Amino acid sequence: MSRFLSEVHDPRALDPEAPDPGRGPLGVLLINLGTPDAPTPAAVRRYLGEFLSDPRVVELPAALWQVILRLFVLTRRPAAVAPKYAQVWLDRGSPLLVHSQDLADAVAASLRDRGLDVRVGLAMRYGRPVLADALDALRAAGCGRILAVPMYPQYAASTTATAVDAVNAHLARLRHQPTLRFLDRFPTADAYVDALHRAVRAHWDQAGKPDRLLLSFHGLPQQSVRQGDPYFRDCHQTARALRARLGADGDRLHVAFQSRFGAAPWLQPYTQPTLESWGREGVGTVDLMCPGFLADCLETLEEIDMGCREAFLKAGGRAFRYIPCLNADPDWARDFAALIADNLAGWT
Numbered sequence: 001m002s003r004f005l006s007e008v009h010d011p012r013a014l015d016p017e018a019p020d021p022g023r024g025p026l027g028v029l030l031i032n033l034g035t036p037d038a039p040t041p042a043a044v045r046r047y048l049g050e051f052l053s054d055p056r057v058v059e060l061p062a063a064l065w066q067v068i069l070r071l072f073v074l075t076r077r078p079a080a081v082a083p084k085y086a087q088v089w090l091d092r093g094s095p096l097l098v099h100s101q102d103l104a105d106a107v108a109a110s111l112r113d114r115g116l117d118v119r120v121g122l123a124m125r126y127g128r129p130v131l132a133d134a135l136d137a138l139r140a141a142g143c144g145r146i147l148a149v150p151m152y153p154q155y156a157a158s159t160t161a162t163a164v165d166a167v168n169a170h171l172a173r174l175r176h177q178p179t180l181r182f183l184d185r186f187p188t189a190d191a192y193v194d195a196l197h198r199a200v201r202a203h204w205d206q207a208g209k210p211d212r213l214l215l216s217f218h219g220l221p222q223q224s225v226r227q228g229d230p231y232f233r234d235c236h237q238t239a240r241a242l243r244a245r246l247g248a249d250g251d252r253l254h255v256a257f258q259s260r261f262g263a264a265p266w267l268q269p270y271t272q273p274t275l276e277s278w279g280r281e282g283v284g285t286v287d288l289m290c291p292g293f294l295a296d297c298l299e300t301l302e303e304i305d306m307g308c309r310e311a312f313l314k315a316g317g318r319a320f321r322y323i324p325c326l327n328a329d330p331d332w333a334r335d336f337a338a339l340i341a342d343n344l345a346g347w348t
């Protein structure tokens with residue numbers, strides 16, 4: 001018995017004229033974070049247990065963190081968070097999964113429209129669809145060349161690097177590994193920033209311009225950035241690129257960071273306190289967009305569109321308008337497919 005997977009015992013393997021197994025269709029694997037299977041405490045506990053045990057996500061000594069995680073976090077947080085998931089849950093499931101799947105399907109259709117022989121898979125770093133299964137499915141479809149695309153425009157070790165690690169860890173078990181590429185960050189790609197710009201303009205055409213436009217990115221411990229994570233810079237690069245496209249209206253744009261977890265200092269300014277101080281100052285209308293999230297999820301729909309809306313209005317703000325994530329917007333899906341096709345160059 002071999003320690004490697006995929007021992008296929010191909011009867012033609014010793015035939016020198018056998019087809020090249022590395023030259024089937026191209027594979028594209030979109031990878032998002034992961035989400036519970038159901039809005040229940042048990043499912044949220046399983047999800048958080050896997051997610052928060054990743055040493056790329058919580059960088060405390062494992063023995064210490066596992067005690068805190070199991071004694072304090074996993075005993076309380078699932079019951080507190082499950083009802084929040086229930087508030088945003090869709091008929092088809094968790095919003096993060098539904099929107100990610102719709103985008104993957106739209107990208108696949110666009111790539112095929114471009115005449116490419118590709119298979120597109122969707123995987124989650126934690127939970128389902130299981131990343132290893134999605135990679136195996138691409139291999140089973142004959143993909144000898146795979147482009148993996150973590151669905152994060154801005155690079156963070158806790159999101160991008162752990163997805164890259166997981167792909168490599170699975171392939172470490174194969175005898176014949178596919179050729180791999182990664183599209184690991186695209187904070188200023190035209191496809192992406194133009195799509196953000198169109199979303200803002202479409203919203204303003206319909207609702208009018210706000211006093212301020214807040215871009216809220218997911219937070220990260222400051223320590224991670226001090227130790228070399230490019231995330232903070234990537235977020236500000238995205239903001240700068242969008243500000244340039246907005247021209248004179250770019251002055252309305254501000255940046256903040258949401259979803260702080262734990263007691264250590266995270267990237268600042270924090271989203272909710274920023275909105276509260278604006279409310280108190282008399283800033284009337286705020287538009288809020290979460291450009292770091294390609295798919296709407298708990299962190300955008302509940303924390304921002306519900307929690308931050310309420311906090312801003314309570315502090316004295318007049319109107320809070322949430323601009324949804326790009327999700328499976330057809331123009332964005334087409335341009336994202338073009339960006340992916342660029343990264344397949346030389347293979348096509």
Ligand SMILES: C=CC1=C(C)c2cc3[nH]c(cc4nc(cc5[nH]c(cc1n2)c(C)c5CCC(=O)O)C(CCC(=O)O)=C4C)c(C)c3C=C
Pocket residue numbers: 033034035036048057058077081094096152156158159218219220221231259261292293296297298299
């Ligand atoms: C140490 C904790 C966390 C770090 C670091 C972190 C970074 C990070 N996360 C995202 C994107 C998402 N996070 C989501 C949920 C979520 N994130 C954390 C903690 C950290 N994130 C927790 C505990 C949770 C679960 C919800 C909760 O208990 O509050 C999600 C949404 C998932 C969903 O099911 O909808 C996304 C997406 C990024 C981009 C990032 C670093 C840049």
Ligand SMILES: [Fe+2]
Pocket residue numbers: 218259
């Ligand atoms: Fe997170």
Ligand SMILES: [Fe+2]
Pocket residue numbers: 259299303
């Ligand atoms: Fe959160």
